[in-house]
Each structure stands twice: as C-alpha cells, then as structure tokens.
Amino acid sequence: EIVLTQSPGTLSLSPGERATLSCRASQSVSSSYLAWYQQKPGQAPRLLIYGASSRATGIPDRFSGSGSGTDFTLTISRLEPEDFAVYYCQQYGSSRLTFGPGTKVDIK
C-alpha cells in the first residue's frame, strides 16, 4: 500500500505570498494518478489538480501542480484570502485511493 506524507503540517503565510506544499509517496506513483484537493471548514473537498499538473474545471491559474515519481508539489503563486484552507494530495492505484494527511495553510 502506498503511503502519502505531506509537509509541512501547517503553513502560515500572508495574502499575496507564495505557498509551496509537498506530497511524498512511499513508492513511485504514476503522475497520472496524483491529485490535489482543497477543503474549507464545513465544506466538502474540491478537486484542484489531477494527473499531477492538470487544473480541474474552474480552478484559477495561480494553482499549479508538478512532480513525478515519489515527490509532488502544489504551488499557489499568490495567496488570495479564499485560499486559506486544508490541502490534501491523493493517489489512485489498483483501483484504490489513498489520501495524504493534509497541509493546513493559515493566515500569518
């Protein structure tokens, strides 16, 4: 079973700053099978990135994904007030899904 680790656990930044979130897999993951989600309090998660780097419908271009193998990154180029939330990476393998523990991006 592939285990996903996310770092940092919490990222404290100010609006306008750049956020870099890391997701590391315990073994190699096909880039096609790595996705990122955003979740705000009291809301369902929202798909941001799939296939490691493709933005989902309606996602602003300040969100970008990159990486391959075991190391993946979600970058938010300039934080907007609505971007402060928890972010999860997720891999899809053998028809099963695994989520990382999440990174909370909060206001500094």
Add this chain to the structure above:
Amino acid sequence: EVQLVESGGGLVKPGGSLRLSCAASGFTFSSYSMNWVRQAPGKGLEWVSSISSSSSYIYYADSVKGRFTISRDNAKNSLYLQMNSLRAEDTAVYYCARLDIAAAGPGLDYWGQGTLVTVSS
C-alpha cells in the same frame, strides 16, 4: 448542474447498522465509477469504497472490508453504503464522490455535502 445528495446518517449504537444513500443528478450516473470517502471529526480524508459504473468492480478499504457493502442502482441514479457491525471509529462524515477518469488522470471531481454517522452508546 451535477448534484450529489447524501442521506441516511444518524446516531447508532456500536454493533448496529445503517444504510447511506447518495442521490445523483445532472449527469449520466451510469457512466461513472462512484466512491464513498469519510472524514472523522477533526481528521483527514479516508477512502472507504468504490464501485464501477456497471457494478462489475467493487473495492473496499481494509478498515471496512467485511462490514460495509457498496451498491448502486443506475435506474434510480443512486449509490448506497450498507454499514454493519459499526464501531466507534466509524464515526465520521461520509461523502459520496464521482470519479472522473480524464485523459490526464482520475480525480474525484464532484462531492456531496456529506452525512454524519455517529456510533455511540
């Protein structure tokens, strides 16, 4: 507009059973694999189960295998999760989510609002 609406959550005693439903609309339900994902209070996301479009392929997380059963009725545009032998650690918000197998890769592109299951005596 794609909509997923869960129902059936509530308070149940340990060892009890509950059946969750997810009503889908706004898309061709029979063309998509569907998933249940849960989130314990204050915790992260945990995938529970998935079912292919025609129910041919069904998968479970080890934590629920043998206790939970996923099913769907394409004629009714509905997804179900039968939960038996419930434990305190099954307490969570349960979300149904659609899996989109895009050319670039799969993702859970639509989610319901969730239904809370509380297992407590």
